[in-house]
Amino acid sequence: MAIPELTEWREQLRARKGNRPKGPELPLVEDLPGPGGLALRRYAHGEPRPVLVFVHGGAWVIGDLDTHDRTCRRLAAACGVEVLAVDYRLAPEHPCPTGIDDVTEVLRWARPWAVAGDSAGGYLATLACLRLRDAGAPVPTAQILLCPNTDLTLSQPSVEEKGTGYGLDADFLAWAVEQWAPDHEQRLDPALSPIRVPDLRGMPRTVLVTAEHDALRDEGGAYAARLAEAGISVTYRCEPGLVHGFIQGMDLTSPEAAAAHERVFADIRALVDETDRVRR
DSSP states (O other): OOHHHHHHHHHHHHHHHHTSOOOOOOSEEEEEEOGGGOEEEEEEOSSOOOEEEEEOOSTTTSOOTTTTHHHHHHHHHHHTOEEEEEEOOOTTTSOTTHHHHHHHHHHHHHOOSEEEEETHHHHHHHHHHHHHHHHTOOOOSEEEEESOOOOTTOOSHHHHHSSSSSSSOHHHHHHHHHHHOOSHHHHHOGGGSGGGOSOOTTOOEEEEEEEEEOTTHHHHHHHHHHHHHTTOOEEEEEEEEEETTTTTTGGGTOHHHHHHHHHHHHHHHHHHHHHHHHHO
8 A cells, every 4th residue: 555545544534433423521631742742632530530541553554543532532431530642653654663662752751550552552552561661660550452463473363264354354464564564574573572572570450352353363362361471460351243443433333342342441440449449
C-alpha cells in the first residue's frame, strides 16, 4: 500500500468511527499537549481518580484519538478512572521504535496508575513498561492488554488457523509488521517481541484478554503464560466466539461482545479496588 493510499484509508477509518454513537458524557474531556508535543486527550471526572494511559490499536499504521474516543469514554465511565489517550506517531512514516519511544515518554511524564492498549496499542504499552523496567524507572501498577500483538515473527499457530475469514488476515498482519519493523533483523530481535523477551520479572500486574477467532490469539495467550511463569499476577481470558478488535464498538451489534466488554470493565475495577486496599 502506497503512502497516499494509506492516508486515504486513515481518513476513511476516521470518518466511519465518527458515525458511531459518541459514548458517555463525562465532566471533562480535553485535548492537551504531552511530552515532545504529542497530542493527548484527557477523560476526567472533576475529582482525582486513578490515571489510566490508553494506547490505541491499528496495526501501528492507523488509528488516532478520534477512532478510539468512544472506547476511552466507556473505560473512564465504567471503570471510574481518568483516561489519558496517546496519539503516538504512526508507521511507516515513523517506524520502530518511535511508537515505543512516544508511549514510554508519556508514561514517564504522567506516572499513571495503569496503562492499557488494544492490538498494536497493547504491544506498545507492554514494551514501554519493559523499557521503563530496564531503565530502573517507575513502572505502572497494572497493564491491561486487549488482543495484543506480542510476536513480530507471526509464528504462532492461530496466525494460520484464524488468519483468513475473521477480519484480521495473516497477509495484512505480515504487511503491517513490515511497516513497523522494515528491517528483517528487527523482526527477529527478541527485545521487540514481548513473548520472546528473556526475563519478564518486574512487569506490572496484568489483565490480558484474547478472542477465540483472532489470528493474534495464541501469541496473546502465550505472553500471559510467560508473565505468569515470571511470577507476575495475571488475569487471562480468551473470549469465546469473538474476533480481533471486539473492544472497538462491537458491543453495538453483538450481545456477546457487550458482555465481554463488561468483563473487561469489571477486571479494571477489581484492579482499582486492589490498589486501593494495598494503599490503605
